[in-house]
Amino acid sequence: MTEKYVQTLERSLDILEVLAQAEEPLGVTEIGNRISLHKSTVHRILQTLCYRGYVEKEKNNERYHLGLKIVELGIRFFNDLEIRKVAAPFLADLAKSFDEVVHLVLPDDGEVVYIDKRESSHVVSMRSKVGRRAPMHCTAVGKAILSTMPEEEVRQILKEKGMPKYTAYTVTNPDELLEKLKVIKQTRIAEEQEENEIGIVCAGTPIFDYSGRAIGAISVSGPASRIREKGLERIGQELKQAGEQISASLGFNYFGSAV
Amino acid sequence: MTEKYVQTLERSLDILEVLAQAEEPLGVTEIGNRISLHKSTVHRILQTLCYRGYVEKEKNNERYHLGLKIVELGIRFFNDLEIRKVAAPFLADLAKSFDEVVHLVLPDDGEVVYIDKRESSHVVSMRSKVGRRAPMHCTAVGKAILSTMPEEEVRQILKEKGMPKYTAYTVTNPDELLEKLKVIKQTRIAEEQEENEIGIVCAGTPIFDYSGRAIGAISVSGPASRIREKGLERIGQELKQAGEQISASLGFNYFGSAV
DNA sequence: AACGAGGTTTCAAATTTTGAAACAATGGAT
DNA sequence: ATCCATTGTTTCAAAATTTGAAACCTCGTT
Numbered sequence: 163m164t165e166k167y168v169q170t171l172e173r174s175l176d177i178l179e180v181l182a183q184a185e186e187p188l189g190v191t192e193i194g195n196r197i198s199l200h201k202s203t204v205h206r207i208l209q210t211l212c213y214r215g216y217v218e219k220e221k222n223n224e225r226y227h228l229g230l231k232i233v234e235l236g237i238r239f240f241n242d243l244e245i246r247k248v249a250a251p252f253l254a255d256l257a258k259s260f261d262e263v264v265h266l267v268l269p270d271d272g273e274v275v276y277i278d279k280r281e282s283s284h285v286v287s288m289r290s291k292v293g294r295r296a297p298m299h300c301t302a303v304g305k306a307i308l309s310t311m312p313e314e315e316v317r318q319i320l321k322e323k324g325m326p327k328y329t330a331y332t333v334t335n336p337d338e339l340l341e342k343l344k345v346i347k348q349t350r351i352a353e354e355q356e357e358n359e360i361g362i363v364c365a366g367t368p369i370f371d372y373s374g375r376a377i378g379a380i381s382v383s384g385p386a387s388r389i390r391e392k393g394l395e396r397i398g399q400e401l402k403q404a405g406e407q408i409s410a411s412l413g414f415n416y417f418g419s420a421v
Numbered sequence: 422m423t424e425k426y427v428q429t430l431e432r433s434l435d436i437l438e439v440l441a442q443a444e445e446p447l448g449v450t451e452i453g454n455r456i457s458l459h460k461s462t463v464h465r466i467l468q469t470l471c472y473r474g475y476v477e478k479e480k481n482n483e484r485y486h487l488g489l490k491i492v493e494l495g496i497r498f499f500n501d502l503e504i505r506k507v508a509a510p511f512l513a514d515l516a517k518s519f520d521e522v523v524h525l526v527l528p529d530d531g532e533v534v535y536i537d538k539r540e541s542s543h544v545v546s547m548r549s550k551v552g553r554r555a556p557m558h559c560t561a562v563g564k565a566i567l568s569t570m571p572e573e574e575v576r577q578i579l580k581e582k583g584m585p586k587y588t589a590y591t592v593t594n595p596d597e598l599l600e601k602l603k604v605i606k607q608t609r610i611a612e613e614q615e616e617n618e619i620g621i622v623c624a625g626t627p628i629f630d631y632s633g634r635a636i637g638a639i640s641v642s643g644p645a646s647r648i649r650e651k652g653l654e655r656i657g658q659e660l661k662q663a664g665e666q667i668s669a670s671l672g673f674n675y676f677g678s679a680v
Numbered sequence: 681a682a683c684g685a686g687g688t689t690t691c692a693a694a695t696t697t698t699g700a701a702a703c704a705a706t707g708g709a710t
Numbered sequence: 711a712t713c714c715a716t717t718g719t720t721t722c723a724a725a726a727t728t729t730g731a732a733a734c735c736t737c738g739t740t
Contacts, residue, residue: 167469169727170429170697175473182494191717200699205719210426214434215530222632224705224718228498230529233536235441236495237552239487270489271474277492293496373481428696429728450686459730464688483687483736 173199174207178228181217187225243268245369245378246277248411252404253280253380260397262384263288267303268377270295272319274304277378286384289359299325299339300332302354302366303379308339309346310368310376316340331356350405351398352379356386363389365398367405372413380405432458433466437487440476446484502527504628504637505536507670511663512539512639519656521643522547526562527636529554531578533563536637545643548618558584558598559591561613561625562638567598568605569627569635575599590615609664610657611638615645622648624657626664631672639664 176197181188190208194201208226211217215231240246249266257264257280266278273295290296298304299320308316317336325334333339346352354364366381382397383389389397435456440447449467453460467485470476474490499505508525516523516539525537532554549555557563558579567575576595584593592598605611613623625640641656642648648656 167472168429168433168466170427171433171466171469172473174427174430174433175475178494182497189717190719201718202699202701202720203697206697207427207430210430213426214431216434221634228494230527230534232491233495233499234534234552234554235437235487236492237499238441240492240496241550241552268489275489275493291500293493293500295493375480448686449688460687461689461730461732462728465728 170207173197173203174211177204177207177211178216178232181226181228184227187220187223187227189225193226240277243277245408245412249278249369249378249380249408252408253278256280256380256382256401256404257282259400260382260384260392262382262389262392262397263290265290265303265381265383267296267307267379267381269298269304269307269379272298272323274298274301274307274379282384284384284388288362288383290383296358297323297326297328299323299334300328300354300357302352302364302381302383304352304366305339305343305346305354306350306352306366306368306379306381307376309343309350309352310370313340316343328358329356329360333357349398350402353394353398361385363394365389365394365401367398367401369405369412370409370414374414377412380408429466432456432462433470436463436466436470437475437491440485440487443486446479446482446486448482448484452485499536502536504667504671508537508628508637508639508667511667512537515539515639515641515660515663516541518659519641519643519651521641521648521651521656522549524549524562524640524642526555526566526638526640528557528563528566528638531557531582533557533560533566533638541643543643543647547621547642549642555617556582556585556587558582559587559613559616561611561623561640561642563625564598564602564605564613565609565611565625565627565638565640566635568602568609568611569629572599575602587617588615588619592616608657609661612653612657613642620644622653624648624653624660626657626660628664628671629668629673633673636671639667 177193180193180196190205191201194204208217212219215229217226218229219226246266253264253266262282263286264280265276267274268277276290276292276294276296279290279292296304298308320336325336327334333342350367352366356362362383363386364381364383366379368376369378369380371377380401382401436452439452439455449464450460453463467476471478474488476485477488478485504527505525512523512525520541522541522545523539524535526533527536534554535549535551538549538551555563557567579595584595586593592601609626611625613625615621621642622645623640623642625638627635628637628639630636639660641660
């Protein structure tokens, strides 16, 4: 084959992803329309996904939705994530300490994926959700991770993902962001002042593994007024400490390169 | 093709599943050995799964583990499960009321899949885990669901899945189990007396959807002595009520067939 | 330095996959 | 009741992809 990826597998993953994104079950032709595939091809792939439990056909019509096998694989992997287990008590402490929303994310393909989220006692409408993605350029956790990367790699990510403007405060100039990342690299505390979500302020810090690579980040977020009242700097310091402790538990050696 | 399922897709799912079951990342040849595939075939499929984010290659060796895309699809679907959202407050109430472990399961391919689990304040070692499967013939939730099915369908499941003996109390005779299911069908309360796990006693009840089909079950479990002390019948009655309320919320009409 | 094992790449042959076409089913309009 | 449009399902020849044997590369061990 001329392409280097397996076409049938790519098509199958396309089907799974379009079902994941759909608000309701989809029929064969609709799926085919959405991903530009012939309905007989879609039908055959769906038969296989159904047989294996990854997709399920509704009982009273001919529409399909994701099946429990996806949950099984996803949650099994999710439950085994070392960083999530190690970080859990620290996240609980931070949530209790500040009574604000606390997150753990992992970087993935130039974005961050929310892996853990501790709610506060307040009702705060916030878009983050476990399993969901967010951009790096305008989130505290994203910037915390970017700040640990070589400039060339950062530029590559910004080029590939762009720098969409979510609020009036979103930084959309790569050079400007890279200047900010230099400061974050020093302090290891990333601040996000309503850059991703109006009214929400956030502090984030990276987590390193035994080899010295940033493999995640944690954050504390809340409404601007309340976070400023509690002191973003104080929150940042405790966050940084928690980040260091999590990193140490994962084998990161702060007194020299472990590579 | 002579077979009715897409071979390349089946092979790819085999790879994902073997990675999910592995306790640690696997190399190309090892994966090939475990699922009887040529290493060059495995390699090409892995390249595609990596490209799409479903598998990740470790940075410092040539071993592979599941990627975050699996988590993303699985959790997105998981979060959208209507029955899970509807049942959540009832599960919380039951957990608070009895201070024992509470479960929500969905049936899938002759087994049950744990969808929600509320822990108690006690330390109880129990095998159930969200995302995991369990047999139907010797769990309270499984029997609750089986009791709503026609006898022929139950026999089919018992034939396909067998009736493995987990404890001295596990019922392994289909006729005996079917007799018990008749009682459960009447009372809508399934009891499990150490049939799945020694020392653990459990009560379960089915959940119906708008069309009258059992689409799930809930249960309360704990150590035999404590559960008996609290009264399995009392627990069963409250459970049954909760099950009915959840079912009603899902559109089940108790005063006649909605089909 | 040599060897063994695992990973990666190539490409001709083998096999699978594809999608056009036909048929079946369903729901809506008349 | 009939007709029509749309979607779902099935078939199978042609097209295209996938496969895996073979070769090469890398790395760790002896």
